[in-house]
Amino acid sequence: MIALGSHKNIKDVDACITRLRLKLHDSSLIDKKKLESLGASGVINIDEQNIHVIFGIKSEDLKENIKNIISTSPQTKELILKSPLAGDIVNIEDVPDQVFAQKFLGDGVAINPSSNIVTSPIEGTITQLFPTKHAICIKAESGVEVLIHIGIDTVKLKGKGFTSFVKKGDKIKTGNEIMELDLDFIKKHAKSIITPILITNINSINGFNIMTKGKINNKENLLKIYL
Structure with missing residues (x-):
């Protein structure tokens, strides 16, 4: 379901002998690589809401499985993850580090x-x-684990350019200041200042949506996480 943007992203599902036919709230949430790793031979975008996923003769069984998950899923809880920085949104696939x-x-x-x-x-x-x-890693009471990795190859800076306001074990509220950066120094000495914000225990959630595109302000809604 994560590859489809969670069960909450699915408006309707049908199938034929060759493919799943899905109507979605937002087709941009589809993870094509993950679907292909699960056995799909292709993903066809019909429009902004409709896609076909080619699973061949398994499609009918998959349709029934998806419908069963949707019908039996409890009311999904949500966690809003706020942006820890102001700046420009970058797709995780475009981060200049393959890890x-x-x-x-x-x-x-x-x-x-x-x-x-x-x-x-x-x-x-x-x-x-x-x-x-x-x-820095933060764990929410819900169990969601978030990693903020400031820049790429910044471990080589050995702490220079970073001033921390917290320590391991501290309890924090959303929006609390946790670090100050010397952006000019980091930009000059690191491979990139692009900062990944990751859900590290991704298999323990039901999916997430990116809530903003383009520029984002500090503390603005960034991700909606389905628990």
Whole structure:
């Protein structure tokens, strides 16, 4: 269901001998690579809401499975993840590091920051603050785990350009300031300032939506996570 943008993204599903026929709230949420890894031989975008996923003779069984999941799913809870920085939204696939672009550490989005104050995107607990301060992990009470990785190859800066206001174990509220960045220094000495914001335990949620495109303000709604 994650590959389809969660069950809440599905308006209707049908099938024939060759394909699933899906009507969606937002077809841009489809993860084509994930669908192909699950056995789809192709994904056809009909329009903004309708897609066909080619699964061959398995399509009818998959349709019934999807309908069963939708009909038996409890009321989905949602968690809004706020933007920890102001800047420009970057698709995770476009991050200039294959570890992030190929989603080895989780899924989410990235920001090319224009602000130097990092705020907490959720209420929770600091579970990791790397000694080099370039990466911080936060766990929400719901269990969602978020990684903010400031820049690419910034571990090589050995903490220079980063001033942390928190430590491991701290309880924080959404919007609390957690770090200050020397953006000019980091831009000059790091491979990239693009900052991935990842849900690291992606398989424990029912999907997520990116709520903003283009430019985003600090503390603006960034992701809607379906628990």
